Amino acid sequence: MAESISTTEFRLLRDLIEKLCGIALGDEKTYLVETRLAPLLAENGCQDFGAFYRLVSGEPSPQLRDKIVDAMTTNETLWFRDTHPFQILREKLLPQLAADLAAGNRFRIRIWSAASSTGQEPYSIAMTIHEFCRANPGVRPDQFEILASDISPSALFVAKLGRYDQAAIARGLPEPLRDRYFHQDGHVWTVNDELKRMVTFRKFNLQDSMEPLGRFDLVFLRYVAIYFSDGFKRQIYGGIARLLAPEGHLFISAVESLRGISDDFRQLTHGAGSYYQCQLP
Numbered sequence: 001m002a003e004s005i006s007t008t009e010f011r012l013l014r015d016l017i018e019k020l021c022g023i024a025l026g027d028e029k030t031y032l033v034e035t036r037l038a039p040l041l042a043e044n045g046c047q048d049f050g051a052f053y054r055l056v057s058g059e060p061s062p063q064l065r066d067k068i069v070d071a072m073t074t075n076e077t078l079w080f081r082d083t084h085p086f087q088i089l090r091e092k093l094l095p096q097l098a099a100d101l102a103a104g105n106r107f108r109i110r111i112w113s114a115a116s117s118t119g120q121e122p123y124s125i126a127m128t129i130h131e132f133c134r135a136n137p138g139v140r141p142d143q144f145e146i147l148a149s150d151i152s153p154s155a156l157f158v159a160k161l162g163r164y165d166q167a168a169i170a171r172g173l174p175e176p177l178r179d180r181y182f183h184q185d186g187h188v189w190t191v192n193d194e195l196k197r198m199v200t201f202r203k204f205n206l207q208d209s210m211e212p213l214g215r216f217d218l219v220f221l222r223y224v225a226i227y228f229s230d231g232f233k234r235q236i237y238g239g240i241a242r243l244l245a246p247e248g249h250l251f252i253s254a255v256e257s258l259r260g261i262s263d264d265f266r267q268l269t270h271g272a273g274s275y276y277q278c279q280l281p
Ligand SMILES: C[S@@+](CC[C@H](N)C(=O)[O-])C[C@H]1O[C@@H](n2cnc3c(N)ncnc32)[C@H](O)[C@@H]1O
Pocket: 020, 021, 022, 023, 073, 074, 075, 076, 077, 078, 081, 114, 115, 116, 117, 118, 121, 149, 150, 151, 152, 155, 204, 205, 206, 207, 221, 222, 223, 224, 253
């Protein structure tokens, strides 16, 4: 059993984690670093956290870096999380975007799920669009493109496979949608090809330049900025404002706020939910 982590080792590893993925950990998170990284010490033959830090502070392999990121990220997610964003998408944004498509003002709508975890968020967006298209035959799912990205290789792996066990499938997914968009194979439910076709998965670190991703009409950045410093939040929201189309929209989570972080967005409400519209030209 490895020794417990010292204050110095915690601070060194915490700085390394922030450098790798932007996650900022206060001193009260010592236990988190200790418990989440302990299996990697054993796997890499390190007797203690000091030895592990020496191993990773040099030139760690990309695989080891990925394992640290995987260990330290929280991939908690569920279908149609918070409900309101999907209601706003269905009732406000999709009618506007469909009208733009019909008028020829746009040829394709691009949506980015910027911390997509195991896929529940982008597939929930895809189901909302599909349902909208079923009710509005003039609009087609192939007019929408969803980019889903995450830094965690293991979360992306699950998302791409689109296979979920009974416990995961039951969290927030209404049965009629489950039966329409998934097929069951024993205890596993798999997303059907219609939905998979709408989503492209890609590994992306929010610390990297967003420019190569192109322009988007709508961005979901939910339950991830809560782990970052204010400085990193400013950088990310600034980047998103620049890649959104004029008057494009942003969803953040119910527990996050842009107050004091970004002036590039105007807060809008619909029902009990809120969303943000980009103010940049
Ligand atoms: C709690 S999940 C949120 C998933 C989904 N957006 C939702 O609201 O249900 C946070 C995700 O952010 C990802 N993440 C953390 N740091 C990141 C970074 N620097 N770049 C990209 N993704 C990151 C994690 O891997 C994790 O899958």
